[in-house]
Amino acid sequence: xxxxxxxxxxxxxxxxxxxxxxxxxxxxxxxxxxxxxxxxxxxxxxxxxxxxxxxxxxxxxxxxxxxxxxxxxxxxxxxxxxxxxxxxxxxxxxxxxxxxxxxxxxxxxxxxxxxxxxxxxxxxxxxxxxxxxxxxxxxxxxxxxxxxxxxxxxxxxxxxxxxxxxxxxxxxxxxxxxxxxxxxxxxxxxxxxxxxxxxxxxxxxxxxxxxxxxxxxxxxxxxxxxxxxxxxxxxxxxxxxxxxxxxxxxxxxxxxxxxxxxxxxxxxxxxxxxxxxxxxxxxxxxxxxxxxxxxxxxxxxxxx
Numbered sequence: 001x002x003x004x005x006x007x008x009x010x011x012x013x014x015x016x017x018x019x020x021x022x023x024x025x026x027x028x029x030x031x032x033x034x035x036x037x038x039x040x041x042x043x044x045x046x047x048x049x050x051x052x053x054x055x056x057x058x059x060x061x062x063x064x065x066x067x068x069x070x071x072x073x074x075x076x077x078x079x080x081x082x083x084x085x086x087x088x089x090x091x092x093x094x095x096x097x098x099x100x101x102x103x104x105x106x107x108x109x110x111x112x113x114x115x116x117x118x119x120x121x122x123x124x125x126x127x128x129x130x131x132x133x134x135x136x137x138x139x140x141x142x143x144x145x146x147x148x149x150x151x152x153x154x155x156x157x158x159x160x161x162x163x164x165x166x167x168x169x170x171x172x173x174x175x176x177x178x179x180x181x182x183x184x185x186x187x188x189x190x191x192x193x194x195x196x197x198x199x200x201x202x203x204x205x206x207x208x209x210x211x212x213x214x215x216x217x218x219x220x221x222x223x224x225x226x227x228x229x230x231x232x233x234x235x236x237x238x239x240x241x242x243x244x245x246x247x248x249x250x251x252x253x254x255x256x257x258x259x260x261x262x263x264x265x266x267x268x269x270x271x272x273x274x275x276x277x278x279x280x281x282x283x284x285x286x287x288x289x290x291x292x293x294x295x296x297x298x299x300x301x302x303x304x
Contacts, residue, residue, distance in 0.1 A: 029106035030218035036082040038098035042089040046282035056167030097241035099144035107149035140185035170245035177224035202300035238284035250275035273298040
């Protein structure tokens with residue numbers, strides 16, 4: 001009987017150890033960059049005029065709902081980055097941001113890793129309507145964050161090297177921005193679990209942090225925390241929930257969008273020392289054009 005009890009105790013301890021080991025043994029696969037930003041519109045024709053006409057991105061394919069009707073359309077920035085537009089904006093007060101998305105090399109491994117770290121994830125992954133495998137999680141501020149792995153034969157991979165016209169205002173989404181209320185909570189998720197790394201932070205004044213740039217762990221793109229407190233108006237959310245497209249020459253980009261009929265504000269040098277130009281789509285979402293390298297010394301780096 002004593003031996004039996006000992007064996008049962010060993011079995012229980014062994015089971016407990018197995019249950020405790022995933023967080024220590026599972027490794028995070030690479031997260032290589034921004035895959036896309038998903039935006040809502042109530043005027044698809046106007047969105048097409050902006051993203052296709054003003055910004056010059058082609059619309060290579062669409063996806064319909066299984067029940068019928070358009071689910072979303074894609075504007076291609078490069079083979080791995082898109083702007084997804086959903087014609088689902090019904091309420092003038094609804095946030096225009098649907099979700100942000102990052103590319104990973106192994107969605108299943110990332111799903112398992114996040115589960116081991118206590119993040120709520122789907123029970124099972126399977127290819128989506130576009131032929132890729134992806135899944136969504138929710139960050140501490142309630143934003144939907146998608147991770148996607150491009151699979152052979154998907155809509156995206158079948159069109160590698162295609163739909164990349166010279167009209168593109170830029171060739172890369174260099175960052176996306178979302179509102180953050182609690183930096184410590186955001187850091188616990190993006191930095192401590194996902195491995196994002198701070199590269200710069202700054203504010204409207206030197207003694208305040210309004211923005212934090214968090215670079216993806218295995219790439220050069222970044223997520224920008226847009227520090228916020230209290231309720232945000234739709235207009236404010238349109239400014240803060242944004243995408244930034246890298247351009248080699250901000251003044252050439254300015255001339256291009258003006259020639260395409262957009263009445264742009266003047267380019268300016270931001271607090272990060274980089275030339276930038278803010279454009280707004282028909283629903284008020286900001287599309288920031290930015291030169292990747294600073295031309296002035298950035299403010300605030302390393303200042304808390």
